[in-house]
Amino acid sequence: MTEQRTERADAVRNRRAVLRAAERLLTEHGGDQVSLDRVAALAGVGKGTVFRRFGSRAGLLQALLEEKAQELREAVVHGPPPLGPGAPARERLLAFLDGLALIAEGNATLLSAHGQACAEDKYRDPSYLFWHGHLSGLIAEGRPGPDAGFLAHALLAVFDGNLIRHLTSPDDPRRFTRSVQQMAMALLDRD
Amino acid sequence: MTEQRTERADAVRNRRAVLRAAERLLTEHGGDQVSLDRVAALAGVGKGTVFRRFGSRAGLLQALLEEKAQELREAVVHGPPPLGPGAPARERLLAFLDGLALIAEGNATLLSAHGQACAEDKYRDPSYLFWHGHLSGLIAEGRPGPDAGFLAHALLAVFDGNLIRHLTSPDDPRRFTRSVQQMAMALLDRD
DNA sequence: AGCCAAACGGACCATCGGTCCGGATATGTT
DNA sequence: AACATATCCGGACCGATGGTCCGTTTGGCT
DSSP states (O other): OOOSSOOOHHHHHHHHHHHHHHHHHHHHSOGGGOOHHHHHHHHTSOHHHHHHHHSSHHHHHHHHHHHHHHHHHHHHHHSOTTTSBTBOHHHHHHHHHHHHHHHHHHTHHHHHHHHHHSOSGGGGOHHHHHHHHHHHHHHHHHSOSTTHHHHHHHHHHTOOHHHHHHHOBTTBTTHHHHHHHHHHHHHHSOO | OOOSSOOOHHHHHHHHHHHHHHHHHHHHSOGGGOOHHHHHHHHTSOHHHHHHHHSSHHHHHHHHHHHHHHHHHHHHHHSOTTTSBTBOHHHHHHHHHHHHHHHHHHTHHHHHHHHHHOOSGGGGOHHHHHHHHHHHHHHHHHSOSTTHHHHHHHHHHTOOHHHHHHHOBTTBTTHHHHHHHHHHHHHHSOO
């Protein structure tokens, strides 16, 4: 899925270099410093290469984000409970939110940048649709009702890079996670 | 508060013209068509004027947004119940969300544009702080607990222009409002 | 009328995302 | 090893955008 036929060695090398460069710029400088010129320069690559690989700025950020989330995705689909299939919906949901929040807390800057770059197609992006589908399912299972889809959107909406940065303090780095989980429990555990 | 001392007549006229122009561009064309060049041109005004009045693109969008929300803000602070003070927290909250959602549904494009322009200072913006404070208070009153502040953020996070556009269909224009209210009730009405 | 602070306008600038194409190169074949 | 060619590369180039600057105009006051 990541390659079509045989992919040339330099292409692979360059893609990695670009992703690493973007990552470094993202963490070492502000998210607004990640211009494609800069990324290309730091990667030691021409600008055209960045675009050929990732299509656009949004594409680059998305690729980076998917890279970060790939592990969680795998665990959710094929891994052992409580993340993977088999555990009761409530526990799966909490485990899932825990994992997602952990990633989000560690990549708040990337999240902000991605949010700004992807204007409206965010809700049509396959990655978003996957998370939303998973959440929807768990919510509907744990608390049958017509608006599971909306609640899933609402939960995901909280994963906003800027909000996370605004709420997270160094001395209580997982406060955001706890809040999200409490919110989810409040939504599920009503009679 | 909107004026310092005596404001020159042309200044007032131009500010209005700029706001109108921005509004027109926003509704008649996509939100991404609202470049400051275009706004200035349509307003019959120089570009510098736009910046002198509003400081930046973000400032312009913010001003427009505040204009739209001013009425609700007034009603919430000084108006009659259930929006204004006097009604029980739960009803005030639902009335408030109803009002806010009505505005949001009618200005989804503006909301998107504003969300993209205001990167991280969104959560420090006085307008946002006001809404957040109001919501926080009502939530804390209706369902005492430590995370009223977070739940307020979560409820506001749902007012994302793109999400609203994604969820709203012409034949059920207030579906978003209902969903938000149901979510709020789910958060408050647990024992 | 005449003064001056306030406001104006639009040329100007730096930067950005994105395109394009002549040249380089990896890879499979003979 | 030499070749052929599809693939990939680099970076000059472009249009648009947000934002600045400063010479000029204008509104308000005496």
